[in-house]
Amino acid sequence: MESKDCSSNFACALEYQTGIGNHFSSEAIVGALPQGQNSPLICPFGLYAEQISGTSFTSPRKLNQRRHVPFTYFFCPKILLLVCVGVVLVSIFSKNWLYRIKPSVTHEPFRPRIPRHEMLVSEFNQSNSSATPTQLRWKPVEIPEAPTDFIDGLYTICGAGSSYLRHGFAIHMYTANKSMENSAFCNADGDFLIVPQKGSLWITTECGRLQVCPGEIVILPQGFRFAVDLPDGPSRGYIAEIFGTHLQLPDLGPIGANGLAAPRDFLVPVAWYEDGSCPGYTIVQKYGGELFTAKQDFSPFNVVAWHGNYVPYKAGIFSYDLSKFCPYNTVLMDHSDPSINTVLTAPTDKPGVALLDFVIFPPRWLVAEHTFRPPYYHRNCMTEFMGLIYGGYEAKADGFHPGGASLHSCMTPHGPDTKTYEATIALGNEAGPHRIADTMAFMFESCLIPRVCPWALESPFMDHDYYQCWIGLKSHFSGLSINEDSRDLQNGKPIER
């Protein structure tokens, strides 16, 4: 609750409000928030009122049952019957009223940014990205030596759909070694979900300031201006961007009222502003995957009070020392599908089909009996992009390092590497309860099929030998009669040919 001039610093512990999807309010000066109406003729302290909308004006206020575009077709001879089916549309009205010293519109025209940023894509097509069903993996990208801020260090790995058509997603990674200077970033294309893997991010937004460390995540919704400072040194991480919808907590179904990420794990900033002139301040706007700049003579972080449910927020769900996320899992047999560990989901209008799920694989007990405990071999109609924050990953004994990434696209086979398979089988049924510790992997999972961008395909960090991790999987088929075979299975150790 303080004001500062343009050179913001974060030498203090930050204050937060708690919850997700709430209607929050905050004022850095008592009395700055208008009471009883949003747009008084004259706002307290002579502030300007400005609204930012995260959904269309007419989106339903809350979860809404309604008739939807027909999607079931029955074919009868000569007649095509269209059957309307009611679906649950998950669209929550979201907006925020900002009370600021000068309105956002007070800037010179947007112009294409020079030099152009060649590594960003928000509409995936044959001219800017490639289709590939092969398993892809990247080693951790090194932090550059040249001075690089959060914007210059951003590059798109893959994605699908279009920011223009408001349906799709993009996955980016970033490496940065210097704070943004006299500039703010604004993403007009979609929401950013940032997963820092190395170094903390100190993010100033129009709603206030957030500190985000590895083990935490931050969501910067479409349209908010923000600046990233790195007072603690270089940073590297992953970003999921979603077009046309927002993230929410998943339904818990039979789990009940508690478990996974709790609403109180989510933190929203308190109002914080800076006043005074900032000559040559630059707004960098990502619009259709291209960057544009506009000059203004003041900081965009001039919001003295605000209220609404469209806000930047962070979650400290899986810090190194303390995992707030409450995982659920199998307690008797077999391996649960990863959806059991969904932290946040961006739904489509098909029930249960996510534009993007954010799933984590936290430390936990493995207790399943007579079970192959690592992830099963599988082909998924959804696409899986994985990253590793720290430690190792239970399906990969080698080659998947913190800061690295993998992409297993729609129906691309994948699963444990040879070493993991052999080690698991060697343990047999003797494995008692076992705690996987020192690990935090995550997955962005999407129903859309991504195209892969040149940066990722041509990257020197591409692991061209990834496929080798499965090539050594041997046949263990015994060729014995059913009876002999089942005796062997009870022993828990298949015979090697």
Ligand SMILES: O=C(O)Cc1cc(O)ccc1O
């Ligand atoms: O492929 C992966 O490693 C991710 C994953 C983990 C898991 O526990 C089950 C299924 C799945 O796709």
Ligand SMILES: [Fe+2]
């Ligand atoms: Fe998988």
